[in-house]
Amino acid sequence: MEDARKAQVPIKGRGAASKVAGRFGNTRAVGTDDGWGSVYEDLAETPRLQTVVTEERARSVITRNDSPDIGFSQSVNPYRGCEHGCVYCFARPSHAYLDLSPGLDFESRLFAKTNAAERLRVELARPGYRPSPIALGINTDAYQPIERRYEVTREVLQVLADCRHPVSFVTKSAMIERDLELLAGMAAKGLVTVYFSITTLDNRLASRMEPRASAPHAKLRAMRSLADAGVPVGVMVAPVVPMITDNEMEAILEASREHGARAAGYVLLRLPHELKQVWREWLELHYPDRAAHVMSLLRQMRGGKDYDSNFGSRMRGEGPFADLIGQRFRKAHRRLGFGRLPALDCSRFAPPRVPSPQGELF
Template sequence: MPLERKTARPQANAIKGRGAASWVPGRYEKRQVEGEDDGWDTLYAEDDFTPDPRPETRVTEERARSIISRNQSPDIGFSQSVNPYRGCEHGCVYCFARPSHAYLDLSPGLDFETRLFAKTNAAELLRKELAKPGYVPHPIALGINTDGYQPIERERRITRECLEALAEARHPVSLITKSALIARDLDLLAPMARQGLVSVMLSVTTLDNKLSSQLEPRAAAPHTRIKTIAALHEAGVPVGVLVAPIIPMVTDRHLEHILEAAHAAGARAAGYVLLRLPHELKQVWREWLELHVPERAGHVMSLVQQMRGGKDYDSRFGTRMRGEGPFADLIAMRFAKARKRLGFPDLPPLRRDAFRAPKLDSPQGDLF
């Protein structure tokens, strides 16, 4: 039975260590609780409708039924992905994956970063998928919808288990993360890199520590991500930087500085993505603007809409990542000019010819 969840007060407050400030209702919720003041100023007297000032992270273990997700999107560079977790404790307020929590009858707001799900059988399922007769290897993007190296990975180690399965099968894999925890797995990544089986992109949004703590409160600090790029590069792992998302009048001024710092650290590829606001993310994002940069909120949204055909979001392939219009064109030109000046050579293609299907223990062996 769906949980009945209280809503936040009309004037939400920023919560330290969290990106969202309220439980924004999911688009599939059938029941919501709203507070109405009767005029006696008692509505919030006992904090019944105010988010906990220190909402705890809760992790639910689940047994997934399948693990490899496939897509045919023409504007992303992979056709297969594996996500060890649902929800992400990094709490990035702009995360395009937030609306996916609505499928669980949970809020894309605070629930997305506090109600997490760990797929405990992910590596087991992955080995079974790779062992299927006729399986054709294509690079797998590991931890894309939500970061595979978010804080709970330190103890759960599900991403590492999946990486071990891919390493054993000599299967190509790419990773995108905002976490320095990926350096823990250099003992796996470095040998895979020598075989041409892995590449990594570090996502960097800003070099401003204060702004980063507001936008992505539990992700690694910007300078730590730059150091992680250096550590991967020194270990021989092909690594690049993804400037994402670029937010007009909030982070766009950092574009060239991020590229320069990442290139100096050893990044050999660069990309960018403009802010995307699908479904409930529009409300989560507007709430953040009003709390943190109220004097610019209207201007930010005006520029966003100028890049999205007058709407908050345009989901069309070909434009959803880059936008359109004068401001989007300016960002594209700035990026291209900086990329050319710095001389990013691009990451090498991943090998597919080294794949060897896992050999699974047959239960029939116990009969003889």
């Protein structure tokens, strides 16, 4: 159901500005001004939006894909929805499958898979299972704020460590330092890599674009801690937003290299499904003077559309402006001496034992 309130001002602590309707919703609420101004009330005066977490029991946790432009074939997401509230998050439209808004609901109505570690153990123990690196927390960040309470990611990581299964992370959270000892032990066996996603080094901009993610300096500090502990770390300059963050690409790469990053990549802003509307609302609220120009540049890189879902071009875009971004990245990549993170080792995998009603005889 779509929020009837008009997005007039940003909502403190949130990335989205309204409850954008999901594409599968059967009903929508439409606000009509009755002359009393109640429909278009100042959002700054409304009660602060609270985060609601629903515990759920997953039937399976390993998700598989065969996308040619994604560097992993299977992933585990401990949560659905993400409290980081990154306005540009490509995963927002997934909340529409729950008949919830990809806007404010995505960052405030969350689901914790409290039995994720238990189900993972069962799936890894199946006779036909063949190990390949698991990306932990791709659709939503594995180290989002509610992980402090639920520790689902920690439990899943422990299962992977116990059976020596390789795992990779892409995160915007310095909370990953909490599991440094566990990660360092896995890194010594070639079982883990970590990429930090950094969009901007500007704290004020970061607080508007990704309000509950770790601040840029905290990400760099965590990157340094992991690198010093022997964990292979890299940086993803993501997403690159024309006329908003693209000017920071070289600075982000330089800062990350100084803090231990050994590899780097970048992704152009993607706007699938309802994310187009979430993003347009944010642009109009924060950058009304350049909103039209930003969207014009994005469409130039997407074949005249807001989004191009084709493999190969969806991550990088096409056209002169996209080519310029690519050239800048490659030049900085070579100058700073970035390479690749080591390949993860699947040969050490030892399937876990699933608890038996008969107990352990040996």
